[in-house]
Amino acid sequence: MKYRSLFTAIILLFGLLNLNAQNDYFFAEGARFDPKIPTPEKYLGYPIGSLHTRHDAIVGYMRELARLSDRATLDTIGETYEHRQLVVLTITSPENHRNLESIRKEHLKLTDPNQSIDDYSNMKSVVLLGYNVHGNEPSSSEAALLTAYYYVAGQSAEVRAAVKDAVLMVDPAFNPDGRDRHTTWANSYLGDPMVSDPIDVEHNEAWPRGRTNHYWYDLNRDWLPLAHVESQARIDFYHKWYPNVVTDFHEMGTNSTYFFEPTKPFGSENPVVPRDNYDGLNNLFAGYFHEALDEIGSLYFTKEQYDNSYPGYGSTYPDIHGALGLVFEQASSRGHVQDSPTGKVGFAFTIKNHVTSSLATVRASVGEREVLLKHMEKYFDSALEEGSRNPVKGWVFGDPADDGRNQAFIDLLLRHRIKTVALNDDIELNGKNYKAGKAFYVPNAQKQYRMVRTMFEQVTTFYDSIFYDASSWTAALTYNMPYAEWKGKQDLSGKELARTDLKGTYARVPKTNYAYLIEWNEYYAPKALNYLLEKGVYVNYGSKPFSIETNEGVKEYGYGTLMIPVSRQEMDADLVHAYVEEATEIAGIRAQSVKTGFSTSGVDLGSGSFTTVRKPKAIMLIGGNTNSAEAGEVWHLFDSKVGMPITKVDMNNAGRISWSDYNTLILVSGSYNSLGESTLDRIKLWVREGGTLITIKGATSWAIGAKWVNEKYAARSEQVTPDRMDYVTSRDFFGARSVGGSMYMTDIDISHPIGFGYTSRELPVYRNHTTLIQPSSSPTNTVVKYTENPLLSGYVNKANLKDIGGTASLIATGMGRGNVVMFVDNPNFRGMWYGTNRLLFNAVFFGNY
Numbered sequence: 001m002k003y004r005s006l007f008t009a010i011i012l013l014f015g016l017l018n019l020n021a022q023n024d025y026f027f028a029e030g031a032r033f034d035p036k037i038p039t040p041e042k043y044l045g046y047p048i049g050s051l052h053t054r055h056d057a058i059v060g061y062m063r064e065l066a067r068l069s070d071r072a073t074l075d076t077i078g079e080t081y082e083h084r085q086l087v088v089l090t091i092t093s094p095e096n097h098r099n100l101e102s103i104r105k106e107h108l109k110l111t112d113p114n115q116s117i118d119d120y121s122n123m124k125s126v127v128l129l130g131y132n133v134h135g136n137e138p139s140s141s142e143a144a145l146l147t148a149y150y151y152v153a154g155q156s157a158e159v160r161a162a163v164k165d166a167v168l169m170v171d172p173a174f175n176p177d178g179r180d181r182h183t184t185w186a187n188s189y190l191g192d193p194m195v196s197d198p199i200d201v202e203h204n205e206a207w208p209r210g211r212t213n214h215y216w217y218d219l220n221r222d223w224l225p226l227a228h229v230e231s232q233a234r235i236d237f238y239h240k241w242y243p244n245v246v247t248d249f250h251e252m253g254t255n256s257t258y259f260f261e262p263t264k265p266f267g268s269e270n271p272v273v274p275r276d277n278y279d280g281l282n283n284l285f286a287g288y289f290h291e292a293l294d295e296i297g298s299l300y301f302t303k304e305q306y307d308n309s310y311p312g313y314g315s316t317y318p319d320i321h322g323a324l325g326l327v328f329e330q331a332s333s334r335g336h337v338q339d340s341p342t343g344k345v346g347f348a349f350t351i352k353n354h355v356t357s358s359l360a361t362v363r364a365s366v367g368e369r370e371v372l373l374k375h376m377e378k379y380f381d382s383a384l385e386e387g388s389r390n391p392v393k394g395w396v397f398g399d400p401a402d403d404g405r406n407q408a409f410i411d412l413l414l415r416h417r418i419k420t421v422a423l424n425d426d427i428e429l430n431g432k433n434y435k436a437g438k439a440f441y442v443p444n445a446q447k448q449y450r451m452v453r454t455m456f457e458q459v460t461t462f463y464d465s466i467f468y469d470a471s472s473w474t475a476a477l478t479y480n481m482p483y484a485e486w487k488g489k490q491d492l493s494g495k496e497l498a499r500t501d502l503k504g505t506y507a508r509v510p511k512t513n514y515a516y517l518i519e520w521n522e523y524y525a526p527k528a529l530n531y532l533l534e535k536g537v538y539v540n541y542g543s544k545p546f547s548i549e550t551n552e553g554v555k556e557y558g559y560g561t562l563m564i565p566v567s568r569q570e571m572d573a574d575l576v577h578a579y580v581e582e583a584t585e586i587a588g589i590r591a592q593s594v595k596t597g598f599s600t601s602g603v604d605l606g607s608g609s610f611t612t613v614r615k616p617k618a619i620m621l622i623g624g625n626t627n628s629a630e631a632g633e634v635w636h637l638f639d640s641k642v643g644m645p646i647t648k649v650d651m652n653n654a655g656r657i658s659w660s661d662y663n664t665l666i667l668v669s670g671s672y673n674s675l676g677e678s679t680l681d682r683i684k685l686w687v688r689e690g691g692t693l694i695t696i697k698g699a700t701s702w703a704i705g706a707k708w709v710n711e712k713y714a715a716r717s718e719q720v721t722p723d724r725m726d727y728v729t730s731r732d733f734f735g736a737r738s739v740g741g742s743m744y745m746t747d748i749d750i751s752h753p754i755g756f757g758y759t760s761r762e763l764p765v766y767r768n769h770t771t772l773i774q775p776s777s778s779p780t781n782t783v784v785k786y787t788e789n790p791l792l793s794g795y796v797n798k799a800n801l802k803d804i805g806g807t808a809s810l811i812a813t814g815m816g817r818g819n820v821v822m823f824v825d826n827p828n829f830r831g832m833w834y835g836t837n838r839l840l841f842n843a844v845f846f847g848n849y
Contacts, residue, residue: 022047025348026146026355028295037068037153040145048142049348050336051190052183055084055176061145062089062172069152070094071163078233081214084176086233091151091168093160096124103167104241110376111242111322113384113447120373125166125365128243129358133220133250133314135178136210138186139330139347140249143354144172150359158363165366169243174314175212175219175230182210186335194337196344198254202335208628215639216632217831220248224312224454224473226415227636227831238321239417244372245324245365248314249354251332254340258300258353259329260289261308261315268307271459272450273319274382278308281324281375285364292360298353310469311454312830320450322379324372328357380447387449393491394443395456396427397476397483398434401558401759403505404523404589405834406438409479413455414499419446421494422501429484441492456483458743458793470741470768472794477743477764480835504588510551511577512593513566515605517550518584520560520757523641523834526841528587529562530644533615535579536571539564540610541846543753546602550592554600560756560846562613563605586643616644616844618664624651626670630696633828634666637837638844655679659686664844669698673706684708688816692847694840700822701771709820714772714807717799741768742794746784746809753849754783754812754821754842764792765809765836766829770800773808773824784810784839810839819847 022041023031026048033039041047043061066074071091078086096103103124109115110123117123129147131140148170151159162168173179182205189202197203208216213228222231252259262282263269269278286302293300306327308316318325330350332338337346365372399406413420423439442452455475476483486492504524509516518525520541532539540563547556564580566573584591597605618638622631631648638644646666649657654675659682672680687693695703704711748755748763763784775782788805796804812821821843827836 026352027150031150032155033149033153034069034155037149038064040149048146049346049351052138052186052347053142053145054183055173055180058141058145058172059085059087062087062148062170065089065148065152070097072148072152073097077237078229080177080230082177084180086176086230087172088237089148089170089172091148091163091170092124092166093163096163096167100167108242110373111380111447113381117377120370123369123373125245125369125372126169126241126243127166127362127365128169128171128238128241128246129361130171130174130247130314131249132172132179133174133248134211134218135175135180135213136182136205136334137249137251137332138179138182139251139332139350140354141173141179142347142351143249143358144170146351146355147358148172150355151362162362162366165369166362168362169241171234174234177214178210178212178219185210190336196337196339198338200335203338207623207626208632212628212632215636216628217636218629220314221310221312221469221830223314223317224310224475225830225832226412232415235415238317242321242376243318243323244376245326245361246314246318247358247361248325248327249357250327250329251334251350252329254332254334254338254345255342256329256331258293258298258331259306259327260286260293260300260302260357261326262286262303263306263308263327264303268305268309270309270311270316270319272453273308274379276375277319277324281371284368284371285324285326285361288360288364288367289357292356292363293353296352296356298356307469309471311473320454322376324375326361328354330354383449384445384447387444387446387452390444390449392444392485392487393489394441394445394486395452395476395483396423396429396434396439396441396486396492397481398439399480399482400433400435400438401519401521402523403438404587405479405481406440407502407504408523408834409476409481410440410497411499411502412475413442414497416448416451418442418448418451418455420497421492422497423492423494425493427492429486432482432484434482440497441486441494443491445491460791460793460795470794472742472792474743474793475832477792478766478832478835480764482760505590506585506588507590509577509580509584509591510593511573512595513573514595515566515593515597516564516576516580517548517555517557517592517594518562518564518589519557520562521558521759522587522589523838524587524589525562525757526642526845528583528589528591529613529845530616530642531583531586532564532579533613537564537576537579538569539613541613541756542603542607542610543751544603544607544609546599546604548594548599548605549596550594552592555592558757558759559751560753560842563610565605611849613845614663614848616664617662618644618666618844619647619649619657619662620666620668621651621654621672622648624670624674626651627668627698630668630826630828633826633831634668634696634840636831637828637840641837642841651675659683659691663690664692664694664847666694666696667699667702668696671702672699684815687818687820690817690848692818692843693815693820694823694843694847695820696823697769697771697826700773700824703820703822704773709813709815709822711776711808711811711813711822712774714774714803716772717803719799740795741766742796743767743792744790744804745787745792746790747787748784749780749782752780752783752812753846754810754839756842756846757838763835765825765827766833767804767825768829769825771824772803773811773822775806775808776811776813778813781811781813782808783812784808812843819849821847
């Protein structure tokens, strides 16, 4: 049989002679199992490691284990965008299963500083074994099958002790959509005999590859932003249990070995996590890991690299919740077998290492049960104590002009179980007024104090200058949220909020025969606008402020206000009213009706300052060497926040585009020279004829380098390099010169169409590159510009900071009858930058200004 011959090849790679003893390969010699429980091989019909297992088969096997064994139950905690189930298999003794809810409630006392626990003897270790957040790092889900089988069917004293003293939760695939994308690829190109040549197509996926989810997001960065349904479901489950240990299994380059924690000391550690996590638990568990890997002869390394600082990692988020998060990295076969300088790396071998670490994790979690329980209790006690001692009592926040963004930020806080209250009274701090109804307060004296710090603190001093990932994650800045410290003697009073309180501000608007108005400073106003345009309603936007009598009294309106004139529509007034009602209800915002076009101040509604909105017909080039993460961020933004379709065209098909069908083109980071001269000339002509070209980050550099626009790079300061340095220090020396991800203050022209809807000229932006663009020679084209000393949060060296100050972050320039809107920075980074999303909304809806 084909499967048998493939498995024979895999087994021979590792010198195993007994084809009927797959268990002997993956598990310790002499391991005994309940014969009534099928092995993964028996259930699937092929040996583990001979094929990549589809997600539906993984779920099917987990369901079979739960059906056959009183040690296991299967819960569906959510589903992906492609409707694959997110499941967790809970494994514990039958007696524990009968008392599972009592065990959970008792366990949660560890997280409550008001509870005192004197006896830990009957409490269980709660272990979340999480796998496969990166879909094309597939060995871990296969390891999940074997690990689940080991603890469901195992009959050894060690297994019986584990299911008695622990609740084990196996989440076999954090990212099912990405996994199946890669599984299909690897299995489709599997040869017989297998091809180990690294250049073979099996080992080189096509764009966008299987690492990411449906929208091409890295879910291992999403535990903090919670931009996606997978992460939202997982966080809800996490906070239901607060596990003591959480694993995060990965793969790395084929030429490496194996990594387990500790990570690089100090420099890669999160600043809010207590030292006993890193100095104590990490080193304690490392002893179990190295003993297990030594036993099977696997090479490994620790302490050299990888990162535990960014809170959005699956191995860091638990550390900020009193648990031990653990990252593992295995050299990847990126298929079924691949050559490396030290020999062939086979899929079965990569699985074996992760199985070994999984079992060692459980062994440590059971053996150090009381240490883990006491650590969690101490963690939340100390969090409340530190928060109570902090001279800053808490944080006041709220945008008076944007309820949608306020509610989105509150939703993020509440999903992370951060206590948040709506203030009863107005308050003025640092010259800003926070009005009751649109003002909120987060106290530091709460058990989630360290997550509060994560959301609000701006950190600019660091132990190290080398960052694996972002050096800043201040969530309040990403939402462009006005906020201030509260240093009063007492906490501010108000109603504690729940997610059920977040219902938007929609209210019915009275019918009028004249016009309706919608404020553009509401985050979800583009959703309402898109709905109206889809229904064929003519909508105008205003380029000057005004005030006018409405059904809610005299109101002031800012730049970008939407005006829907009734009499000029090609439908009757009742239908216009119905569409306005539907649009605002869907968007969760308000509209006002007016009976006159005569303003009380500013321009009248018939002024030439009102322009008809062009319905966007947007297209985005993807594939080739374009950045899939940026493309996914654009796609997800307009799908989820606007409900507007964007046509995605592979670079190879760009020559087939009928450009007259579109009026907006979005280019993310990448080089577009491969399109060919004729296609590029056609795009230029299309822009000159009235099209809007939007370039993001690397695409802006490409457009400038290709001379599509007359903008220029800014000069860089000379950074002195020593004539000679030790080779071993060179990586750190040059790495410190990069801009790895930090936050900066800019000045935005709120009167420019691309700046419409902003009510303050201060706008935080995210930068993770060293590209510097001069302000435009035209005085009105530089829409967003860095302030002179712009650093808000994160690391940047002094020379880079000096260079960044005063440069452009966004330039909009004309080309014939069209416009080119150039983002130097990414306005959509990780789906968390609600504060800069509006810039892209404006570019799409108002880009033909």
